[in-house]
Amino acid sequence: MRRFPEGFVWGAATAAYQIEGAVAEDGRAPSIWDGFGPIANGDTGETACDHYHRYREDLGHLADLGVGSYRFSVSWPRVLPYGKVERRGLDFYSRLVDGLLERGIEPAATLYHWDLPRELEERGGWTDRDTAHRFAEYAAVVAEELGDRVPTWITLNEPWCSAFLGHGTGEHAPGRRDPEAVFTAAHHLNLAHGLAARLLPGRRGVTLNPQVLRGPDAAAVRRADAVGNGVFFGPLLSGAYPEELFAHTAHLTDWSFVRDGDVETIHAPLDFLGVNYYTTTVVAPGGTGRADFPGCEDLAFSAEPGPVTDMGWTIEPSGLTELLLRLSREYPGLPLVITENGAAFPEPVRDEGRIGYLHGHLGAVLDAIEAGADVRGYYVWSLLDNFEWAFGYGKRFGIIHVDYETQRRTWKDSARWYRDVAASATLPDA
Numbered sequence: 001m002r003r004f005p006e007g008f009v010w011g012a013a014t015a016a017y018q019i020e021g022a023v024a025e026d027g028r029a030p031s032i033w034d035g036f037g038p039i040a041n042g043d044t045g046e047t048a049c050d051h052y053h054r055y056r057e058d059l060g061h062l063a064d065l066g067v068g069s070y071r072f073s074v075s076w077p078r079v080l081p082y083g084k085v086e087r088r089g090l091d092f093y094s095r096l097v098d099g100l101l102e103r104g105i106e107p108a109a110t111l112y113h114w115d116l117p118r119e120l121e122e123r124g125g126w127t128d129r130d131t132a133h134r135f136a137e138y139a140a141v142v143a144e145e146l147g148d149r150v151p152t153w154i155t156l157n158e159p160w161c162s163a164f165l166g167h168g169t170g171e172h173a174p175g176r177r178d179p180e181a182v183f184t185a186a187h188h189l190n191l192a193h194g195l196a197a198r199l200l201p202g203r204r205g206v207t208l209n210p211q212v213l214r215g216p217d218a219a220a221v222r223r224a225d226a227v228g229n230g231v232f233f234g235p236l237l238s239g240a241y242p243e244e245l246f247a248h249t250a251h252l253t254d255w256s257f258v259r260d261g262d263v264e265t266i267h268a269p270l271d272f273l274g275v276n277y278y279t280t281t282v283v284a285p286g287g288t289g290r291a292d293f294p295g296c297e298d299l300a301f302s303a304e305p306g307p308v309t310d311m312g313w314t315i316e317p318s319g320l321t322e323l324l325l326r327l328s329r330e331y332p333g334l335p336l337v338i339t340e341n342g343a344a345f346p347e348p349v350r351d352e353g354r355i356g357y358l359h360g361h362l363g364a365v366l367d368a369i370e371a372g373a374d375v376r377g378y379y380v381w382s383l384l385d386n387f388e389w390a391f392g393y394g395k396r397f398g399i400i401h402v403d404y405e406t407q408r409r410t411w412k413d414s415a416r417w418y419r420d421v422a423a424s425a426t427l428p429d430a
């Protein structure tokens with residue numbers, strides 16, 4: 001048995017578009033994910049887990065799990081459709097927050113988990129600088145409404161996905177395939193964070209999904225790292241974009257969208273860094289690149305060998321220890337929170353695979369803590385099976401099973417296992 005430190009936060013996480021449904025209710029405007037495709041099986045987020053109507057039941061599950069904190073995201077097009085405050089949307093989150101507090105669960109609110117209002121995309125979306133300013137306005141509205149009750153705020157979730165998958169590979173909405181737009185969008189996402197972070201009360205953070213890159217060729221790893229991680233680590237955590245990033249992407253963009261003062265704005269003080277971790281990537285010289293690593297056209301990317309989850313992602317807990325120790329070394333004094341970690345495994349409800357995954361990764365967190373990393377908490381992804389973006393409902397990340405026909409929630413073995421680990425703050429022997 002291994003013990004977690006006193007005060008370690010145990011949480012569960014979700015995101016608005018993946019669970020809420022009710023896409024056309026109470027004045028919500030369309031987001032870039034409404035109508036976006038192709039999505040596996042023609043799935044849509046129209047109903048999802050119907051959480052918008054069933055949130056009370058879901059609050060009950062959170063209470064029964066005994067988690068100390070719940071990480072949810074606010075839907076921008078629900079609270080600010082067409083730029084106007086929608087009282088009914090704000091009221092939903094207000095009721096959710098009150099419900100959490102009544103059950104002794106601390107709310108942790110994410111402002112942007114990928115559901116950009118479609119009307120902003122029509123004006124250029126994240127490639128338009130103005131979107132960063134619109135985001136700050138939205139952040140101010142939500143902070144005004146919930147700031148008295150929400151102690152923890154996350155501006156953006158995984159801006160890498162928004163920029164690189166949304167504008168590079170096109171797998172995510174808005175589905176663009178334009179390497180220059182990747183970096184324009186990344187910069188405006190960074191700027192949006194910086195403008196909004198200053199307006200938030202309480203603990204402020206941003207959640208990244210850093211790439212854990214491995215391979216025998218240090219120059220190849222360094223190059224992919226400058227592109228995939230440096231574009232966020234640099235301005236957010238160090239106060240400058242890395243020169244290497246400019247060098248590797250000079251054939252794609254002149255970076256003229258970065259204006260004087262932007263990097264200072266982006267480098268806003270952070271109370272913690274949110275870390276989402278799922279797997280590692282192997283990088284080597286001699287390939288033809290990948291659309292999610294523009295600037296690395298002569299590199300090859302592959303998965304590490306080994307057992308995989310239902311996403312095909314290699315199960316590599318040591319990558320999490322490596323990442324936490326790297327962040328601690330490079331950014332000393334910045335508390336870390338695992339804001340997502342978990343795995344997709346197919347039905348049925350018995351799920352030794354997921355328990356094994358969580359066990360391995362919680363052990364990896366303990367390894368990092370014991371080696372000196374300041375890790376304050378862990379949020380399992382995810383509370384419920386949900387809409388897994390381009391994969392639709394076929395990939396099940398929940399510790400609670402959702403029957404999408406009946407919306408019935410059923411605890412998987414991993415939910416009971418996680419409840420017991422959280423209650424005792426100890427990791428049982430494997």
Ligand code: IFM
Binds near residue numbers: 158276381389397
């Ligand atoms: O479901 C997603 C989540 O929205 C963001 N992080 C990764 C998860 C699994 O792919």
